[in-house]
Amino acid sequence: MQKRHFLVSMGAGAAALPLGAGAQQAKGLKGPVLLTVTGAVTKTNRGPLDPVLDQMMAKQKLAFDKAHAFDFAALAALPAVTIRPTLEYDKKQHELRGPLLADVLKAAGATGSKLAMRAVDGYAPEIGVADAQKYRFIVATHLDGQPIPLGGLGPLWAVYDADRFADMAAKPVDQRFAQCPWGLYHIDVKA
Template sequence: MISFSRRIFLIAALLFLSASFARAEDVLLTIETGHGIETYDRARLEALPQVELTTHTTVTDGPQHFTGPLMRDLLADAGVTSDRVMALALNDYEIDLPVEDFTRYDVIAALTRNGEAMSPRDKGPIWIVYPRDAHRELQDINFDYRWVWQLTRLEAR
């Protein structure tokens, strides 16, 4: 038979572990800044100034309306000062992105599309979206590769 104090310890340990797992599951984005790691849940991402962007994509029909923080604001909030970031997605896609894109264009970390939060099936929960319709040069295939859906991690380079 387990002693009372041992039962209390086991219950406390289980509660601690379940709380830790719940917090880990709430993290949508991890940013490796080069001097530390920042994690973002939906609330922290939504606390950043939100921008609305309507543009066409190569993988959807018609114009799409996106909302989310500017990538430059997100990187500044995390303390990223590098010239490049590696973007990694849930589906194992990864691409090296020039931070200059985010200062030159109003690229967003989209959290919603057409007013709805995006699930992984819908390219979410975070999708790097370029203002494709506003700049002709962004309609080049080399920029299409930079639209990272199912974004989970950014690493400063």
């Protein structure tokens, strides 16, 4: 009985909390947020990290006052690029499609020169914006014509076509993608 009373009280208390701070309430989005861009961004559509609603970000020690959040539709509205890199997992070429990372950053009003791209498992490689542009990184939403599933490499993957760049193609295939977090959900833009 006390457990039931506690749960009812928690539900009533949660209903009284103001909306709008968490990623789930990002302005202008209809679907769940898949990618949050923080740091040096000028076009924001959500408020600060909410440690209650943004559990994974809080557990990974992220903090921010403002951000630009993207749902699948917002990413799909950006021009898509298709690449065909040889992937390290099976050493075969696969088709990946999604917007250029540069276009995602532009939509967020990013003004920094470095990026920390964070995956759901906490992996967070850093890359310069100039390198992300040079190698034409994309935020892949599709693999071989299908949306990339959560639990696989998605739903988002920051990746590039290593086969197209001599300096990267010269590396063993299992060393080409260290800067490419799959399960991407957060990008911190650093000045």
